[in-house]
Each structure stands twice: as C-alpha cells, then as structure tokens.
Amino acid sequence: MSKFTNDIHQLIEYIGGKENIVNVSHCATRLRFVLKDPKKADIDKIEDIKSVKGSFTQAGQFQVIIGNEVSTFYNELIQIADIEEATKEDTKVAGRQNLNPLQRLVSHLAEIFAPIIPAIVVGGLILGFRNIIGDIKMLEGGTKTLTEVSQFWAGTHHFLWLIGEAIFHFLPVGITWSIARKTGTTQILGIVLGITLVSPQLLNAYGVAGGAEIPVWDFGFAQVQMIGYQAQVIPAMLAGYLLVFLEKKLRKVVPEYISMIVVPFLSLVPTVLVAHIILGPVGWKIGTVISNGVYGGLTSTLKWLFAALFGFLYAPLVITGLHHMTNAIDLQLMSEFGGTNLWPMIALSNIAQGSAVLAIIFLNKKNEEEKQVSIPATISAYLGVTEPAMFGINLKYSYPFLGAMIGSALAAIFSVGTGVMANSIGVGGLPGILSIQPQHMGKFAIAMLIAIIVPFGLTMVLSKNKKWANKELAKHKG
Template sequence: MGKFSSEAKQLLEYIGGKENIAAVSHCATRMRFVLNDTKKADVKKIEGIKTVKGTFTQAGQFQVIIGNEVSTFYNDFVAVAGVDGVSKDEAKKAGRQNMNLLQRLISHLGEIFTPLIPAIVVGGLILGFRNVIGDIKLLEDGTKTLTEVSQFWAGVHHFLWLIGEAIFFFLPVGITWSISKKMGTTQILGIILGITLVSPQLLNAYAVAGAEEIPVWDFGFAQVKMIGYQAQVIPAILAGFVLANLEIWVRKISPSYISMIVVPFFALVPTVLLAHVVLGPIGWKIGAAISNVVYAGLTSGLGWLFAAVFGFTYAPLVITGLHHMTNAIDLQLMSELGGTNLWPMIALSNIAQGSAVLAMIYINRKDEEEKQVSIPAAISCYLGVTEPAMFGINLKYVYPFLAAMIGSAIAAVISVGSNVMANSIGVGGLPGILSIKPQFIAIFALAMIVAIVVPFVLTIVFSKRKIAAKK
C-alpha cells in the first residue's frame, strides 16, 4: 500500500473510473486528467478528499491540486488505477480534444512562451537594476547617478547590457526555437531562422525610423529591404509556424534516403525569403497595431475604465487560460514602447488574490486543517503563483475571489492612471516591483498597498455579511 493509495482509490472512483481516463500526467502541484466525459467527474466529492486542495478545468484538462507531494500521489494513483501515465506534453495534446478553436490557439500561444519566461523574467530584473544605477540621480544632492561617480558600477551597467540585449533584442531566436520544439521539427533550423531575423547584416529594427537609406538585397528584377526584426514577436511567430509546417510537409513527400539534404534546404530557404518579403512586414504592422491599440486604450481618457476592466477580469482569465495572450502583448509593447503598462496590473492581481487568502487565514485562524492549505497558498500567491490560492481557497468560498477582483481593479486604476511602466515581464506578486521602471516605483508601491488592504478588508466584510457560503 502506498502512502496515498486510499485517497487514490477515492479519486479514481469519483473521476468516473479507469474507463473515463483518456490520459493522466502531473506537474509540480497538480494531477492533470484528460477525461472522455468531464460530466462524470464528481467535483464536490473529489474536493472532499483530504489530500485534494482544489480542482479546475483548463486547456481541456481536468486538474486536481495535490501540492508538493503530487509525484508520490501520482505514482500511487497509476498503480491503483492500472493506467499508463503520459508526459505533460502528451497530456496537453490529448486535452485539445476537449477544446474549441479559440482555446486551441491560446493553448499554442501559451506553449510557445512558457519556455521563454525564465529568460524574460531575468531580463526584466537586469533592465530594472540597470535603470536604478544608471538613470536615478541618487548622489551628490540628486545631480549624479551611481554610474557617473563609480567606474565599477559603470562597468557593471555596461556588462549587464550583454545579457539584456541577448534576451530581448534576440527574442525572435527564442520564439522560432520554441515553435520548432513544440511542433516536433528540427530545432536547429528554428534557431537559424531566428538568427536570420536579427542578423547584424540587417538594419536594426530600432534604427529603421531614423534611417536615411535602408539597404536592400537587389535581385535585378526586385529589391528586398534588409530590415531586422529585433524584439519583434509576431514576425517571429509567423515565420516559425511557416518553417515548422513546411518542414513537416517536405518530410512527408521526400524520399528518406535524401531527406537529410532536401528537408532542411526546402524548409529553411523558402521560409527565410518569405519572412523578409511577406511575413516580417505584415507581422510588424500587426504587432504595431496591437500595441498601439492597447497603449491608446490605457492612456486615453477612458484608460481608467480599461484598467478597471482588466484588473477585475484578469483572475477569471487565468481560469480559462486566456491570460497567455498577455505575454505576447507585453513583449510587443516592450518592443514598440520600451516597456509595458500591462504587466504591472498582472502583478497587482496576483497580490490581490494572495491578500484575500490572507484574510481567510485570519477568519479561519482556529481551523488548523484549513491553515495547512491557506498559508502555503498565500505565500505562493505573493510570489506570483496564484493557482493554489485561487482554486484551493478563493474559488471554494467565492467571496474572497470577488474581493480580490475588486481590489485588483482599484489597484490597476491607480497604476494606469499614474502611467506606471515595467521594463518587462517579471516575477509576479510582491517581487513584481523589481520590474517597474525606477521613476514609477513609489506610485506602484502605493498600488501594491491597495492590492493588499482592499481585498483583505472586503473579504472580512463579505464573510460577516455571508455573501457566499463555503461550497
């Protein structure tokens, strides 16, 4: 008998039995099921199992939150159920059978950017640190920056740009690699395609607007502008998918004995040509249009309304998986504007959800069993991981989730109303302040306080008025 064999048997029964499981895997904290019929899963009974901290459905998968011991639980479950586990990627593919077209598109987008997030987070922190030592006049009565009075810090400032440039200027390389990896095609071809979009031979994307003359490739009958796509997101996505699909098609029709030569050549060369003639220019215009619309919405006279709606609805977007879209928009804003005013609102939403859980800890301070779930959930939420808090506590009681959404909306209005900008996507929750441009840190700190206090107070008020009862 395994440690969780008894609970595993219960879960197997309540989920609809072995015959209802199309695929099962696990991640860091959750069991991931692809069910043949989601209606057969008895959610109330499943959430009543002692080791289960919550459930939710996302990306076509029924997910059961277990916590840090999920790997042990998973092993006991597959032993009890007599099923073969699959990898997380295989489960995602199987889960698409339960998704509509829009959900599939969002799922693909999330899978492209998820492997890139660690690098983007590091890049954001580096840019923030460079701004602090290179742009804020802290010394000699507020007249000089740290880099102006110290050769050491000037050297650090210069050196760190090596990493920042690699992450953001050459982002298309990461995107095209990630697409090739996701599509199961040749990853080195994806990397090479990305390099052709940011090659030093090309006119840097940031220099195009001020260039007197743009160099061209002259084919005699036609000329193609030699423009780079540094930090551009959509051109890289379009080119990456064309390469992957073209490689798959060429491989199908190519004889195996010459495929090593034919497939790379006829996949890569046409894609690079298309990328610079068609996909790049179109993608650039699309990306610029998206970023301009979002930025205009956030800086217009109705920017406060845009912020309030986004702040209020971001947490529900996480439940549906639609929040993955914001990564692409954030990166596009960074490319066009040198920063993003969308990411600060996401960090504030994380904080608001954590603050609602903190209020539940206070309300249920005499319930030791409840604290075993809520305390770790609050900590992880303040560090940017909201799922244990949302699905384990806030959605279970309902009113804390509503309180967090209201607090997030108010904090978002303060952030957008003050034109707060982040250097890039960063660590969520409280550490999100490290990604904020230095001149906005003080006002963002005020928004953070609102995101802590308002949900906490509202959760307590709602609980006393019994706005919603525990499920």
C-alpha cells in the same frame, strides 16, 4: 494499505471510474487528469475527500490538488486503477481533445512563450537594475547617478547591456527556436531562421523606426529591403510557423535517403525569403496596430475604464487560460514604447489574489487542515503564481475571489492613472516591483498596498455577509 488507499478508491469512483480516465500525470502538487467525459466527475464529492485540497479544470485537464505528497498518491493511484504512467507533455497533448479552437490557440501560445519566460525575467531584472544605477540621480544632492561617480558601476552598467541586448533584441531567435521545439521539427533550423531576422547585416529595427535609409538586396528585377526585426514578436511567429509548415510537408514527399539534404534547404531558404518580403512587414504592421491600440487605451481619457476592466477580469482570464495572450502584447509594447503598462496590472492581480487568501487564513486560523493549502497558496500568489490561491481557496469560497478582483481593479486604476511602466514581463507578485521603471517604483508601491489592503478588507467584510458567506466558511470557521 497506505493512508491514501481509501481516498484513491473514492477519487476513482467520483471521477467516473477508471474507464473514464484517458490519461493522468502529476506536477509538484496536482494530479492532471484527461477524462473521456469531464461531466462525469462529481466535483463536490471529490473535494470532500480528505486528501484533496481543491480541483479545477484548465487546458482540457481536470486537475486535483493533493499537495506535496502528490507523487506518492499518484504512484498508488496508477497501481489501483491499473493505468499506465504518463508525462505532463502526454497529458497536455491528450487534453487538447477537450478544447475549443480558441482554447487550442491559446494553449499553443502558452507553450511557445513558456520556455523563454525565464530569460525574459532575467532581462527585466537587468534592465531595472541598469535604470537604477544609470538613471536615478541619488548622489551629490540628487545631481548625479552611480555610473557618473563610480567607474565600477559605469562598467557594470555597460557590461549588463550585453545580456539585456541578447535577451530582448534577439528575442525572435528564442521564438523561432521555441516554435520548432514545440512542433517537433528541426530546432537548429528555427535558431538559424531567428538569426536571419536579427542579423547585423540588416538595418536595426530601431534604426528603421528612426527614419534611417534602408539598404536593399538587389536581384536585378526586384529589390528587397534589408530590415531587421529586433524585439519583434509577430514577424518571428509567422516566420516560425511557415518554416514548420514547409518542413512537415516536405518530409512527407521527399524520399528519406535525400531528406537530410533537400528538406532543410527547401524549408529554410524560401522561409527566409518570404519572411523578409511578406511576413516581416505584415507582422510588424499587425504588431504595431495591436500595441498602439492597447497603449492608446491605457493612455486615453478612458484609461481608468480600460484599467478597471483589465484588473477586474484578469483573474477570470487565468481560469480560462486566455491570459497567456498578454505575453505577446507585453513584448510588443516593450519593442514599440520601451516598456509596458500592462504587466504592472498583472503583478497587482497576483498580489490581490494572495491577499484574499491571507484574509481566509485569518478567518480560519484554527483550521490546521486548510492551512496546508492556504499558506502555500498565499506565498505562491505573492510570488506571481496564482492558480493554487484561486482554485484551492478563493473560488471555493467565492467572495474572496470577488474581493481580489475588486482590489485588483482599484490597484490597476491607480497604476495606469499614475503612468506606471515596467521594463519587462515575467516577475510577478510582490517581486514585480523589480520590473518597474525606477521613476515609477514609488507609485507602484502604493498600488501594491491597494492590492493588499482592499482584497483583505473586502474578504473580511463579505465573510460577515450571509449573501456571500457560504457553508464552506461555516464548516471550517474555528
């Protein structure tokens, strides 16, 4: 009998019995359950189990925070419950049965962008660094940049664009590949489709926007414009899903002995043609409307209201999973305006959640057990991952979550009000300043201070207010 045995028996009982478990896997710190009837889980009793640091429901999964020993806990759990091991992917698929159509759509979007986020993070850092050495006049009395006085830095600036261009201009390749990968269709066809959207044969999207003459493919009876869709998100998504649709349909009707020849040809060629005739232009228009609407809201006379609402509501969006939709909007803003004023607010929301947990650490400084959750959660939030902070601490006490939302809203108002723009998405929390365009870094630093001080202060104040301070604080306060 291990130190977890009793806790595991309690967890199985409070979760509705092993017969209520459809599937269970684990990640670095959490158990991920898919339950037949999520309502049978007694959350209060589950969170009272000694080994449990918190719980939450996301993407159709009931997730229980265990901590760094989750793999040991999991291995004993599946033995005691007599259930089969599962992967995170198995759990994701099973969990979709508990989602409504909107949540399923958001889940699909998240899974498309997740594999390409690391590249976008690198691209954002590269663009930021290029701006620092190439645009900020920091030498010779503020009259020259590093690239103007040093051949080394000039060469570095030139070289780094090779990577930046590959990531952002050729983004459609990553999107179409990711769609093919996610849907289990032929990944190389997704890659080829993406290349046909950004081929050097085509007039670059930036050239089209600049009014250059557009070449055409002339078929005699019709002409098709040779337009590239560099950095465009929606045209790539529409084309990717058409390719997937055609391939899956064809595999059902084409005999297996000729499928290797027929299916790729009849999937790819029509998709590329339709992409350039219909989906590309339509997708570009949709993307332009969305980005103009968001950018207009963030630069209008009511920008403070837009910023306040987004800053206040972003954390609740994370709970629902709807925050993944902002990735596509951010990328579209980058392609249209050379940067995004949405991402800075997301980074500030991360910081605000971490700051609220920091206050809880201070309030409960004698509670060694809670520090096992709160300290890693603070670090994680300050590095851009807020789920441990929100589900492990802030939602548990309620008032830190409110304090973080208010602090995030005030920081967002300052950020948008002063015109802060980021080069790219992906770097969240405190490192988010590395994504900010150099001329705005000072203003963003002030916004970061707001996101640190206000949530910390509000959490401290609300903890003294009987209306907000709940039994959890009274129970744990040293």
